[in-house]
Structure formats: C-alpha cells, structure tokens
Amino acid sequence: MSEKQTEQGQEKKPDNVLLEEDNERHSLVLEVVKNAMECRLSVTPKSKSGQLEKDEVIDLLADQGVTQGLVDNQIRAMCRDLSKGKTANSFLVAEGKEPKPGPDGYLELFVKAAAETPDYHEDEEGNIDFRTLNFFTNVFPEQEIGVIRPPEYGDEGYTVTGEPLPPLLGKPLKLTVGSGARLKEDGKTVISEIEGRVLYDGKTVSVTEEYVVPGDVDLSVGNIDFRGFVEVRGDVLDDFDIHSGKGILVKGNVGICEISSAGDIALGGMAGQGRGRIVCGGNLVTTYLNDVTVECEGDVFVKNEVRNARIYASGIVSLPNGNIFGGETYGLGGIEVKNAGAASGIKTRLYAGIDYTQIKLAQQRDEAQLEFVEINDQLAILSQLLKQNKMLSADDKKKVIELSARINEINQLKEELEEKIARARVLAKKKANGKINIKGRIGEGVILHIGDTTEEIKIERQSAVSIIENRKAQGFHFLSLTPLSTSAEELEKEIEEDAEDDDVPAEWGQ
Numbered sequence: 001m002s003e004k005q006t007e008q009g010q011e012k013k014p015d016n017v018l019l020e021e022d023n024e025r026h027s028l029v030l031e032v033v034k035n036a037m038e039c040r041l042s043v044t045p046k047s048k049s050g051q052l053e054k055d056e057v058i059d060l061l062a063d064q065g066v067t068q069g070l071v072d073n074q075i076r077a078m079c080r081d082l083s084k085g086k087t088a089n090s091f092l093v094a095e096g097k098e099p100k101p102g103p104d105g106y107l108e109l110f111v112k113a114a115a116e117t118p119d120y121h122e123d124e125e126g127n128i129d130f131r132t133l134n135f136f137t138n139v140f141p142e143q144e145i146g147v148i149r150p151p152e153y154g155d156e157g158y159t160v161t162g163e164p165l166p167p168l169l170g171k172p173l174k175l176t177v178g179s180g181a182r183l184k185e186d187g188k189t190v191i192s193e194i195e196g197r198v199l200y201d202g203k204t205v206s207v208t209e210e211y212v213v214p215g216d217v218d219l220s221v222g223n224i225d226f227r228g229f230v231e232v233r234g235d236v237l238d239d240f241d242i243h244s245g246k247g248i249l250v251k252g253n254v255g256i257c258e259i260s261s262a263g264d265i266a267l268g269g270m271a272g273q274g275r276g277r278i279v280c281g282g283n284l285v286t287t288y289l290n291d292v293t294v295e296c297e298g299d300v301f302v303k304n305e306v307r308n309a310r311i312y313a314s315g316i317v318s319l320p321n322g323n324i325f326g327g328e329t330y331g332l333g334g335i336e337v338k339n340a341g342a343a344s345g346i347k348t349r350l351y352a353g354i355d356y357t358q359i360k361l362a363q364q365r366d367e368a369q370l371e372f373v374e375i376n377d378q379l380a381i382l383s384q385l386l387k388q389n390k391m392l393s394a395d396d397k398k399k400v401i402e403l404s405a406r407i408n409e410i411n412q413l414k415e416e417l418e419e420k421i422a423r424a425r426v427l428a429k430k431k432a433n434g435k436i437n438i439k440g441r442i443g444e445g446v447i448l449h450i451g452d453t454t455e456e457i458k459i460e461r462q463s464a465v466s467i468i469e470n471r472k473a474q475g476f477h478f479l480s481l482t483p484l485s486t487s488a489e490e491l492e493k494e495i496e497e498d499a500e501d502d503d504v505p506a507e508w509g510q
Helices: 054-063 072-083 356-387 394-431 488-502
Strands: 017-022 026-033 038-045 088-095 106-109 144-149 181-183 189-192 196-200 204-208 210-213 224-226 229-232 242-244 248-254 258-261 265-280 284-296 300-307 310-313 317-325 328-331 335-340 348-352 435-442 446-450 453-456 465-469 476-480
Touching: 038 054, 038 072, 054 072, 054 088, 072 088, 106 196, 144 196, 144 204, 181 204, 210 224, 224 229, 229 242, 242 248, 248 258, 300 310, 310 356, 317 328, 317 348, 335 348, 348 435, 356 394, 435 446, 446 465, 465 488, 476 488
Parallel strands: 210 229, 224 242, 229 248, 242 258, 248 265, 258 265, 265 284, 284 300, 284 310, 300 317, 310 328, 317 335, 328 348, 335 435, 348 446
Antiparallel strands: 017 026, 026 038, 038 088, 106 144, 144 189, 181 189, 196 204, 435 465, 446 453, 465 476
C-alpha cells in the first residue's frame, strides 16, 4: 500500500490542495502555495460543459475559503482558455499581501546639514538673493541639532484565505556620532559640542569647524557666513563676501568683496577698487592690498605692496621688503616699510602709535551726541506748545513717543561707546609704539603722524632710519634703524641718557 493511501485504500490529499475534482466535465486541482500567499487553479476540460465562467470560479474559491486577493485578469484569462478547450495549468487566481515593514528609524535634523543644493530665501518683499545660497546652518555649542526617531510598524498583510499577517517593524537607525557632537543622556538627542556646521551622510553625524571651498568663490558657492574656519583654494570673485568666526585662508586673490573674521586672515592679495573691505579680529597676512579698507585688531603683514589703501591696525603694520604708496596707514604698534611714498606725488600718510579705534569710537559718540541735541530741540518745540496750552495733534503725540524712545536708545549707545573708549584707551597704552621704520626710502610728500606731531617730508631720504617723536622739541628724531620690538619709549630714554652723559641738547638725533 502506498504511503499516500489511507487505510481504506484511498490516496491522501496533500495539505496544500484545497480541492480535487475528476468528473465528466473536467479534472480540477485547487491548491495554495507559498504559505497560503498564492492560490493556483488547474483545470483540464473533458467536454464543452467542462469550461468555467468567472462567477463560477469565484464561487468555487469562496467555497474553499479563498476570499482575499482575487486576481481578476488571471481568472478571465483562464476562462478564455477553457472556452477554447485548452487546459488551464496552474493559473494564479488569488494572491495574498505580504506585510510591509514601516519606516526605518531616522535622524530628524533641526538644522540644515551641509548640502550640495542651495536653499534660497525670500525677503519680505519677495526678492531672492542668488548670492546667498544657505548651504548649511551655523550651530553653537550645546545646541540640539537632531533627534533619533524610532522605526515604525508598516501595513499588515493577509493570506488568500483571509488570515491576517502582523505588520513588520522598520529597521532602527544605527547612528555613529562623530567628532564635534555627542548624544544626550536620553540616548537619542544629538548635541553640538562646538561652533561649526553639521555633516550627515545618513550613517554618521558630526560637527566640523572647517569649511573648505576647493575652487573659486563664485555663484556656485555664494556668500559665506560660517562660525568656523574658512579655506578657499581658489579666488574670491567680485561681490562675494566671506564672514568667518575662526579665521579665513584664501590661497588665491580677492576682488571687490567684504572679508571679515574674528580670527586671523590670510589672502593672496586684494584689489578692492575703493569698495573692498577687510575686518580682522586677529592678524592679517597678504601679498598686496590695493585700494582696500582694512580694520585689524592684530598685526598686518604685507609682502609686496600697499597702494592707496586705508589700513587701521591695533598692532604693527609690517612691510620689511614692501612699499606703501598713497592712502593712510595706522599702526598702533608701529610701522615698518622698505619704501614709503609715491613718485606721482600722491599723499601717503603714516600714523604710528595712534589708536584709530578710539578715533572711530569718538566719532560715533559725537554723532550720537549731535542726534541727541537735534532730538532735544524738537522735543523743546513740542514742549513749548504745551506750555502755551495748545493741544498736540495725534501725529505730534506719536512723534513725542518716538523721539523719547530714541533719546533713551541714544543714551544707552553713548554709555556703551564710553565703555568701549575706556577699554580701548587701556589697551592702547599697552600696545602703542610711536615708531616708524624706513628700511629703504621715504619719499617727498609722505606725511608722518606720530603722537601729537605731524610733519610732511619735503626732501626724499634714502637711508634706513627709525623715526620717533621728539617730545622735548618739535619734529621727529631720525635714528639708526632698530627693530620695532625696540619701542619709541626705550629709544627716547636712551637719547635722554646720552644727552645727559654728553651734556648736549636732547634733540641731537634730529
């Protein structure tokens, strides 16, 4: 007896076969496969009456509990074959639905990570600045930059017999937290540890203090505003600005731009055409400066040339092998240059030991005071009307409120400026060195400003000299060249001591 036969001698039906028929009309096998995810029907007609209609097939399936995922087009195709007397072999008449996993876990970023696509912003009037591309968001220490979201369940499935299949959970995010970032104690919130920009590749999140532009700063890069360090390996084209928190390095040249940083700045060179501007919180190093305005809290080092520029340095201005032609140069810590003065006769002004910061702050204070006086005059007129028992119009009342508010703002501004001036005065006393070193030539028309003394060079001098103010008399001392590190104060003391020793006037050094 076969293993497939029962004790009565009948063949046992396989578990996956729902129905077997063999009669005068047809032989038929209905089976489920792939864990009841598919139902297949095979029919061999034996006569014209052996063909099946669509509704008959659906009823047959329902009788066997197959109610889900009926495949209409396959049922119709099978019925067409049967109507032609053909055998229908293993037609897919019903198909279940596999359960689907839900969304995977992901990192929801609260800031814009570094990207290759720009994010243009409209202003209140609907205008777009196509030079500001917003490739990333600046982040700060202890700022929450993102949170890990858990995976979710997807849709449930079903078999051809209607048995539900539970939904699947998506994959959890396996996030690596790199340098500059960390996870909070909750294990899911990502925190920035430094100032910079966020890098995220789908697997690793980090914060970097560097932004490297491999080529030129142009329309493909746009203006740069970054809290970290910026490196440009090409040029900075006209009308593109760079603002950085921790320093700027431009290996090429800079056009008509504004470059600013709280740290050091190094440039190949800059031609500003009167509109270029550099604001440096550290030291500035460059090859040349042409028609540029520079405000530098540290030292300025120029290799070749400064031409028609306006340099305001709180440290030294050093061009030991270079030239200064035209413009005005302030070096609180002193100035050193090989050649000064243009042959064309353009005035070249050198200011040594003079703090331009205090001058600028004093100008701002004076401007604020002038506005204060003007507003007080307007308020006095309105006050006089009240004394005359005249009613103020609604516009006049509004004006009084606005002017009074502005008075308060100006008073606060004046206090802040006075504090800044006081701090600048203390710093200037430590850094001031009224000394100009000329290593080669000082030309006719150069105007020297040292301390309280101003003098224009009438005759060109071809000699290496250190120039300091002659406080005992008028004019300057032109002395043998000494390093800028030897201060004007030290030289003045030496002059006085030598004068006492030799019993000659202290102005011998003129």
